[in-house]
Amino acid sequence: MNKKLIALALAALPAAAMADVTIYGSIRAGIEDNKTYSSTFGTNAQGNPQSGVQINDWTSRIGFKGSEDVGNGLKAIWQVESRLHMDGTGSDNLATRDTFVGLAGDWGKVRLGRLSNYANSDMEQVDPGYYSGESVGGLGMFTRLDTRHNNAIRYDSPNFYGFSYAALYAADETRANVNGTRTNAQLINLGLSYENAGYFAKYNFENRGDANKVGAGLKDWHRLEAGYNANNIYVALGYQQVRGYLGQALDSKNNVTGFADSTGVVYNVAALNTAFASSASTFDVTQVVKTKELALTGGYTFGAFTPYLSYAKGYDATAGSKTISNSGYDQFVLGLDYAVSKRTEVYTSYGHVNWKASGVASENSFGLGLIHNF
Secondary structure (H helix, E strand, O other): OOHHHHHHHHHHOOHHHHOOEEEEEEEEEEEEEEEOOOOOOOEOOOOOEOOEEEEEEOOEEEEEEEEEEEEOOEEEEEEEEEEEOOOOOOOOOOOOOOEEEEEEEOOEEEEEEEEEOHHHHHOOOOOOOOOOOOOOOOOOOOOOOOOEEEEEEEEEOOOEOOEEEEEEEEOOOOOOEEOOEEOOOOEEEEEEEEEEOOEEEEEEEEEEOOHHHHOOEEEEEEEEEEEEEEOOEEEEEEEEEEEEEOOOOOOOOOOOOOOEOOOOOOOOHHHHHHHHHOOHHHOOOOOEEEEEEEEEEEEEOEOOEEEEEEEEEEOOOEEOOEEOOOOOEEEEEEEEEEEOOOOEEEEEEEEEEEEOOOOOOOEEEEEEEEEEEO
16 A cells, blocks of 8 residues: 555645544454465365464454545444554555445444445354464354445435344446356345344344356355353354355366355365365355354453463364265364553464364464554
């Protein structure tokens, strides 16, 4: 991101225009020891992940937002939020995160732009920690579908006796021609919430149209989270079911080349290869692949310390009416947050994933980092 250009642009704005502009963000980085399939260390000759020390960014960001009273109970609202990489990797371009313009009033708010789905913006209570994309020090597999969508419009309702809801629509601006048929892979996302006296319950649904025509992609996804967060007690339970299409044929060794939910994989492709190898020929790659997962997190705050313990379970996936034996996983994460001040935290965690597939190595991560919010 060109920081000098941003500074010049802000300096050029008149004082009145700057009056309602808020600059905010979060700087997060840590040292990690990762032994995972997704780390840059790759795998050894036996196909098992190799370990090593990394200095990684933990999803830092910077944002600019503001509003203007336009009368009749309406406000114009806007936001430009961008990803930052404290470790010097990645592309720090403008507007890579939630970026929008919209209107807000007593009736709620409507926004247009690049917008989070409901799970990404309003859920993830089962995954409160900080970690990199190469780490298993958090429940990143459970929350893998939490993302943002381009070309989106989203409505958020006002709170009514603890209840609220949201609806997002993302247009398909490509409309590809597949086998002589023009597809429409539009996306619909719905969210429902109830919060009262520390108790909460949230539901997310997402559907991608025409996934069957392209033979890949998310078909539908349900997630439910519920729990309690008050009086120093933190408990969150989550359950989700994802259906998508395999999308790619197996290679010459019957290895899975990609499960297709919206991120391209349903768990970890390397871990599923062994589970598929002995019986892959019995599965039709055009059939629906379904996964079910459960997650539970508990924590308790005493003084400046908050320890967390998380557990996630991935059940055996299914393809059509057939079960893919030993394709699930078990994950444990132990985390500790220390609040240095109101805006600065020290966070550490250890995570371990055990894959059910025979011959597939487990994964583990240890991280220690610093977070500062502004």
